[in-house]
Amino acid sequence: MESQFPIIQIMNEQGCIVRSEYREQITKELVMTMYRHLIRTRMFDRKCISLQRQGRIGTYVPYEGQEACQVGSALALRDGDWMFPTYRDHGAMMTFGRSLTQTLLYWKGRTEGCIPPEGRKIVPPSVPIATQIPHAAGTAYAEKRKGTKNAVIVYFGDGATSEGDFHEGLNFASVFNVPVVFFNQNNQYAISVPITRQMKSKTIAQKAMAYDIPGIRIDGNDIFVVYFETQQALERARNGRGPTLIEAVTWRYGAHTTSDDPSKYRDQEESKRRRETADPIKRMERFMQQEGWWDEKWANQVQEEASVEIEQAVAEMERYPKANPADMFDYVFAQPTWTIAEQKNAYFQWKRGIEG
Amino acid sequence: MIQAINEAMRQEMERDERVIVLGEDVGKNGGVFRATDGLLEQFGDCRVFDTPLAESGIIGTSIGLAVNGFRPIAEIQFLGFVYQAMDQLAAQAARLRFRSAGRFTCPIVVRSPYGGGVRTPELHSDALEALFAHSPGLKIVMPSNAFDAKGLLITAIRDEDPVLFLEPMKLYRALRMEVPNEPYEIPLGKARIVKEGEDVTIISWGATVPLVAKLAEEMTTQGIDAEVIDLRSLQPLDIDAIVRSVEKTGRVMIVHEAVKTNGFGAEIAALISERALFSLSAPIVRVTGYDTPYPVPSVEDEWLPNAARIVEGVQTLMRY
Numbered sequence: 001m002e003s004q005f006p007i008i009q010i011m012n013e014q015g016c017i018v019r020s021e022y023r024e025q026i027t028k029e030l031v032m033t034m035y036r037h038l039i040r041t042r043m044f045d046r047k048c049i050s051l052q053r054q055g056r057i058g059t060y061v062p063y064e065g066q067e068a069c070q071v072g073s074a075l076a077l078r079d080g081d082w083m084f085p086t087y088r089d090h091g092a093m094m095t096f097g098r099s100l101t102q103t104l105l106y107w108k109g110r111t112e113g114c115i116p117p118e119g120r121k122i123v124p125p126s127v128p129i130a131t132q133i134p135h136a137a138g139t140a141y142a143e144k145r146k147g148t149k150n151a152v153i154v155y156f157g158d159g160a161t162s163e164g165d166f167h168e169g170l171n172f173a174s175v176f177n178v179p180v181v182f183f184n185q186n187n188q189y190a191i192s193v194p195i196t197r198q199m200k201s202k203t204i205a206q207k208a209m210a211y212d213i214p215g216i217r218i219d220g221n222d223i224f225v226v227y228f229e230t231q232q233a234l235e236r237a238r239n240g241r242g243p244t245l246i247e248a249v250t251w252r253y254g255a256h257t258t259s260d261d262p263s264k265y266r267d268q269e270e271s272k273r274r275r276e277t278a279d280p281i282k283r284m285e286r287f288m289q290q291e292g293w294w295d296e297k298w299a300n301q302v303q304e305e306a307s308v309e310i311e312q313a314v315a316e317m318e319r320y321p322k323a324n325p326a327d328m329f330d331y332v333f334a335q336p337t338w339t340i341a342e343q344k345n346a347y348f349q350w351k352r353g354i355e356g
Numbered sequence: 357m358i359q360a361i362n363e364a365m366r367q368e369m370e371r372d373e374r375v376i377v378l379g380e381d382v383g384k385n386g387g388v389f390r391a392t393d394g395l396l397e398q399f400g401d402c403r404v405f406d407t408p409l410a411e412s413g414i415i416g417t418s419i420g421l422a423v424n425g426f427r428p429i430a431e432i433q434f435l436g437f438v439y440q441a442m443d444q445l446a447a448q449a450a451r452l453r454f455r456s457a458g459r460f461t462c463p464i465v466v467r468s469p470y471g472g473g474v475r476t477p478e479l480h481s482d483a484l485e486a487l488f489a490h491s492p493g494l495k496i497v498m499p500s501n502a503f504d505a506k507g508l509l510i511t512a513i514r515d516e517d518p519v520l521f522l523e524p525m526k527l528y529r530a531l532r533m534e535v536p537n538e539p540y541e542i543p544l545g546k547a548r549i550v551k552e553g554e555d556v557t558i559i560s561w562g563a564t565v566p567l568v569a570k571l572a573e574e575m576t577t578q579g580i581d582a583e584v585i586d587l588r589s590l591q592p593l594d595i596d597a598i599v600r601s602v603e604k605t606g607r608v609m610i611v612h613e614a615v616k617t618n619g620f621g622a623e624i625a626a627l628i629s630e631r632a633l634f635s636l637s638a639p640i641v642r643v644t645g646y647d648t649p650y651p652v653p654s655v656e657d658e659w660l661p662n663a664a665r666i667v668e669g670v671q672t673l674m675r676y
Contacts, residue, residue, distance in 0.1 A: 082424070111457050123423065124455045131448055134413050138420020145402060146425070165444075168413030175408055331458045332493050334516035337545070337592040 005205040005217040007249055010224035013278055015286025022228060028293055034223050035288070035299075037071040038281050040306040041091040044100060047310050048107060052258045056318070057107040061088050065221075065253040065271075068280035069185045070155075071095050072226030073248075076234055077153060082121040082139050084132040084154040088185075088252075092155060093122055100313035108317060111327045130160040133169030133182070140178035140237070151179040151237040153230070159190025161204055170245065174211035179237030181230060182245045185220060191256040192265035208245035220248030221280040251278070325351070358528040360502040360535045361391050361467070364509035365429060367539045369399055372427065375513060377404045379414055379431030388433055389469060389528055411437055415444035418464045419452065427513060428464045435470035435522060436479035436650075442487075449518040450493030465512045469525040471563035471613055472660050475653040476525075482650050483563070483614035488520050489590050489623070495519040495544060496590040500565030502533040504588055507542030515544070524563030531566065545592030549601075553583035556607040556673050559598060559624060561587040564611045564661055571666050580674060590620055598624065599632050606637040607673040611661050616644040638676035641669045 010019045010026075017023055045064050052060040063070065070091030077083065077096055085093050090103045097120045106113025106125075116122035126132035136154035143150045160166050161184065173180050184204050188195045201207065208215025216233070218225045226248055233244035253271045255262045262268065275282075288294040329336070329344035336344070369375045377392055377399075383406040386393030396404040407414050411432055418428040432438050438445070445466065452462045472481040488494050497512055497519055499505035505523065512519040550569045560568045565586045572582040583601050587594060602608055608628060610621035621642045628640060643661040651659045 114456050115459050123460060124452075128443060128447060131416065131443060134416025134444070135420035135423065135448070137413075138417035138422075139424040140420070141417065142421045142424030142426050164410075165412055165416060168408070168410040168416065171408050171410065172413050172417050327457075331454045331456075333453070333495075334461070338595065339593075 001206045002202045005203040005215060005247075007217050007219050008225055008229070009219045009222050010228060011222045011283060011287055013283060015283050015288075015290055017224075017287075022224065025228070026224060028291075031284070031288060031293060034071060034075065034227070035284055036302050036306075037075065037095050038067050038223065038284060039302050040309065041067045041071055041094065042281060043303070043306045044094065044103070044310055045091070047314070048104070049254075049258060051104075051314065052107075056314075057104060058109045060107050060258045061256070062254045062258070063088050063091050063252060065274070065279070066185055066187060066250045067091055068223035068226055069183075069220040069248045069250050072223040073153060073183050073230040076227050076230035078150075078234075080121075080148070080150040081234070082123070082136070082143075082150065082152040084123050084136040084139070084152065085125045086132065086155050086157065087125045087127055088157070089125065089155045093125075096120070096122060098122055100310060101316045104313055104317040105320065110320070110323055112320075130156055130163035130165040130169070132156070133160070133165050134172060136180050136182075137169045137173040137176070137178060140173060140180035140243070141176050144176070144178050149238045151181065151234045153181045153183055153234070155183050155185065157190060158184065158186040158188060158195050158198055158204060159193065160184075161207060162198055170207070170211045170213070170243070173243040174213050177240070177242040179240075180243045181233045181237060182243060183230065184245065184247045186247050186249050187252045188249075189252070189256075189266065191260065194266075204247040205245060211243075211245075213243050213245060215245045215247070217247045217249065220250030221278050221283065223280060223284060357499070357502040357505045357523070357530070358389055358391055360506035361509055361523065362393055362395075363535070364506045364513070364539070365392065366395060366398065368510055368513045369395065369403060371539070374425060374427045375403075375429065376421070376426055377429045377431070378407050378418065380407060380409050380433050382406060382431050387431060389525065391467070391523075392431070411441035412444050415441040415449065415464075415466065418466075419444065419449050419462055422462045422464045423452070423460050429513065430464060430466050432466060432468040434476070434480040435468040435484055436482040438468060438484060445494065445518070445520070446488065446491035450491050453517065454493060461516060462518050463516050465509070465515075465519045465521055467509075467521045467523060469528070470522045471524040471526055472650065472656050473526045473563070475656070478652070479650070481656070483612065483645070485520075485522060485562075485590055486614055486618060486620045489620055493518065494591060496522065497544060497588065498522045498524070498562035498590065499588065500524065500527065500562055500586050501531065502535050504542060504548065504586075506535050507540050508544070508588060510539055511541040511544055514541070519544075522562060526563055527566065542588070544589045545594055546588065547594035547597040548586045548588055549597065550584035550586050551582065553581040553605065555581045555605055556609060556670055557583045557585060557598075557601040557605045558609045558611060558666075558670070559585045559587065560611040561590065563613050567663065568611050568666065571663055575667075575670060580670060582670065595627060595631070598628065602628055602632040603635045606635050607676065608636065609641045609643060609666070609669050609673060611643045611666060613645050613660060615647050616642055617647045619644055638673050641673055643669045
């Protein structure tokens with residue numbers, strides 16, 4: 001199966017374009033946009049880990065190493081498209097328009113962190129595994145029924161492919177031929193469980209065969225192949241040609257969350273080696289150097305801008321007024337039922353009482 | 357009742373283009389109980405469609421459709437199979453509004469036949485309402501007759517939140533009843549006083565209501581004047597109707613098909629103890645299924661809250 005589903009690249013580890021047909025589409029402008037997002041996304045992730053260590057946000061889920069998957073696929077979306085992310089996809093969400101402040105608020109444990117900007121169709125990240133996949137199929141079906149050109153992207157990891165909802169979602173989507181892209185980030189570990197314990201199949205892309213939809217296996221650390229393959233899958237979706245399964249093979253350098261220690265279940269040398277040989281950002285830098293597009297001053301400026309934006313977002317997050325306990329009670333139903341109304345009322349009365 | 361359910365869906369689909377019907381065998385076959393009979397012919401396969409056989413997928417896809425502007429009526433063929441969709445209902449549909457502070461909502465109706473007494477194979481008869489009453493964000497409606505079924509289903513379809521609509525399959529064709537032709541709503545959270553009485557309050561819902569009502573009528577000849585309350589919906593719950601009645605009679609029996617321990621009857625008993633304890637002149641009696649899995653058909657009549665157990669329960673209450 002591996003030979004039937006080889007890992008496709010547009011740019012190899014050395015930053016060389018290996019598929020010349022894409023040469024013209026890779027403009028300097030596109031590359032600069034991608035690079036800016038990659039840097040911002042990585043710096044944000046590192047900042048969050050530091051904030052978590054200082055107790056300024058709660059448990060955090062890092063994605064360092066997977067930036068090309070998230071930035072590349074999100075840049076391929078159009079404004080009217082839908083995004084169904086998981087808890088590790090805030091890189092994609094921020095690229096698609098969720099603000100850094102909202103993202104920080106999410107990790108701070110605030111309701112506001114689940115509310116996308118007005119008009120942006122980013123559904124709150126799924127926390128249990130694979131549950132969002134049938135939702136994406138249903139939302140894509142709605143777009144098809146409405147006759148729009150909007151498409152849906154849904155993210156999930158390698159572990160999700162063991163869940164029933166993964167198969168039910170792909171099955172529904174393929175039976176109804178709806179405009180959805182199933183974007184898998186195969187970082188090869190589900191917390192501590194390696195992919196060899198997750199499945200006997202050698203690839204995730206091959207699972208598409210069972211649903212008679214295209215299955216594409218790409219180098220998830222090559223932002224060009226991520227971007228163009230996602231774009232093509234979205235185009236097929238918009239043009240009535242149904243769903244696609246993309247397997248983006250990648251690697252998370254760090255922990256599953258800030259609450260676990262990956263050295264317990266895997267050799268950290270592997271992450272070190274991959275940082276040297278396969279890092280998505282270094283690869284992009286090599287490419288730019290070879291093109292003669294690399295400009296140290298500009299690169300410093302990109303970092304500086306990202307740093308300012310991140311610091312502003314942190315300040316904004318920390319200026320937020322204390323969370324309102326009403327968040328415990330509101331928005332369960334359009335109109336609260338009497339038990340909720342009564343409990344809310346009793347809570348606030350009790351609170352006023354003890355606070356004098 | 358099955359006709360009333362069919363008519364409610366038909367009229368709502370005529371009124372609102374966003375209403376669609378999906379599930380296993382709901383299209384060509386018109387549902388295994390014929391609840392969706394004729395809908396495919398009238399509305400076409402864009403609005404009435406069979407799905408793959410996957411409960412989680414049916415509810416999950418319905419959530420996605422609802423998030424994007426549709427109002428799906430999903431059918432779970434038998435309530436005992438809903439376990440396979442438990443996460444999508446209790447953790448996904450129920451929480452979407454809450455998780456997004458109202459930005460995304462999930463107006464779906466999940467219809468499902470439930471209840472015993474019809475000699476089904478295993479896992480077709482379970483009454484699982486308490487599981488969902490324990491899952492914040494879901495409404496639970498359980499009609500006991502054709503008139504209520506139509507009005508409650510119309511209200512459920514128009515509701516902005518997910519509603520579980522549990523249909524007692526024993527009653528699908530049990531009683532003939534005049535049902536108005538025009539659409540009408542019955543508000544959720546309003547109980548129906550089936551029979552007024554002074555001596556004892558019998559609270560029930562869904563499948564057991566007709567039996568309770570019949571027995572209450574018969575008891576009048578023995579000089580027992582029972583009040584019968586049909587809750588119609590458990591979430592929201594009409595607590596006022598319960599308290600009013602308990603304050604009047606002082607004796608309470610709760611009848612439901614679901615297993616006893618942690619059944620919804622326990623919640624009602626707790627609410628009565630919080631709100632009307634000193635009106636009680638006797639311990640609350642619950643007549644329910646036993647704390648065992650729904651049994652095989654050859655013994656199910658003994659397992660179900662039957663006439664003999666209900667009558668005995670009332671007599672116990674009347675001794676106080």
